[in-house]
Amino acid sequence: xxxxxxIGSNGQLEQDPLKxxxxxxxxxxxxxxxxxxxxxxxxxxxxISSHRPDVVINTAAFYRTDICEEHPDLVPQFSRDSSIPxx
Numbered sequence: 023x024x025x026x027x028x029i030g031s032n033g034q035l036e037q038d039p040l041k042x043x044x045x046x047x048x049x050x051x052x053x054x055x056x057x058x059x060x061x062x063x064x065x066x067x068x069x070i071s072s073h074r075p076d077v078v079i080n081t082a083a084f085y086r087t088d089i090c091e092e093h094p095d096l097v098p099q100f101s102r103d104s105s106i107p108x109x
Contacts, residue, residue, distance in 0.1 A: 027051045027075035029058055030082030051075060055082060 026043055031052030043050050051073050059065050060082045070078065 023047065023049050024077065025049045025051065025073070025075045026077045026079065027053065027070065027073055029053050029060060029078065029080045030055060 024047060026048050028043075028050060031054050053069070058069050060080075
C-alpha cells in the first residue's frame with residue numbers, strides 16, 4: 023500500500039487527486055490548512071516525519087488576489103517556500 027499525504031485538503035485543488043486515490047492501493051492522509059500550517063517549516067518537517075508518507079502532494083495555495091497584490095512579500099511564503107523543506 024502506498025501512503026500518500028495531501029497538504030491543503032480542504033481546498034479546490036485537492037479534490038481531483040483525492041478522487042484518483044480512493045482505492046485499496048493507497049492510504050491517504052489529508053491535512054487541512056488548520057491541521058498543517060504551511061508557513062511553519064518545522065511543523066511541516068515534524069508532520070511529514072511522524073506520518074512517513076511515500077508521496078506528498080502539496081495542494082495548499084494562497085489564492086486571495088487582493089491580499090497578494092497588497093502584500094507581494096507574503097506570496098512566496100505560501101507558494102514556493104511552502105514546498106517540502108530542504109534536508
